[in-house]
Amino acid sequence: MPGFYRKKRRKTGPSKNDEKVQRGREAVAETHAAGTLTSRFPGVRGVKVRIAVTSPQGVVLDENEDVIGPNDAFIIQTDCPGRCGSGSYEFAETVAASLTKLEEHGTAQIACVEPLYGGGPDKCGCIAKCEFEAEFSPS
Numbered sequence: 001m002p003g004f005y006r007k008k009r010r011k012t013g014p015s016k017n018d019e020k021v022q023r024g025r026e027a028v029a030e031t032h033a034a035g036t037l038t039s040r041f042p043g044v045r046g047v048k049v050r051i052a053v054t055s056p057q058g059v060v061l062d063e064n065e066d067v068i069g070p071n072d073a074f075i076i077q078t079d080c081p082g083r084c085g086s087g088s089y090e091f092a093e094t095v096a097a098s099l100t101k102l103e104e105h106g107t108a109q110i111a112c113v114e115p116l117y118g119g120g121p122d123k124c125g126c127i128a129k130c131e132f133e134a135e136f137s138p139s
């Protein structure tokens with residue numbers, strides 16, 4: 001009778017800790033790539049951002065508010081809390097376009113088009129709404 005033994009499954013991929021370090025590095029790199037609020041928009045003193053994510057059924061899944069100060073990186077994004085498990089919403093360029101036009105406030109909306117986790121033909125369908133209010137320096 002042939003012996004049966006289970007091969008020890010070696011964990012592949014980065015460990016939790018490595019991932020954290022990696023994410024930290026990415027965040028730093030992103031900050032550099034994005035630039036600070038002042039470096040991109042010298043006339044803007046601060047931007048208050050509110051992002052709310054709702055499921056396709058209209059349930060609010062996530063809501064957060066953030067204030068970007070002059071020395072903060074100009075990053076406006078949030079991960080999708082929906083069933084895709086991988087989506088993210090990126091509002092920085094939309095808001096940047098408004099700030100360039102000296103608009104003090106505005107809204108943007110993005111739908112998550114990531115497929116649902118585990119496959120299937122459906123898209124995630126969560127919707128993120130972003131509201132922002134900018135404070136311009138008096139000139």
Ligand SMILES: [Zn+2]
Pocket residue numbers: 080081082083084085086087088112113114124125126
């Ligand atoms: Zn999603």
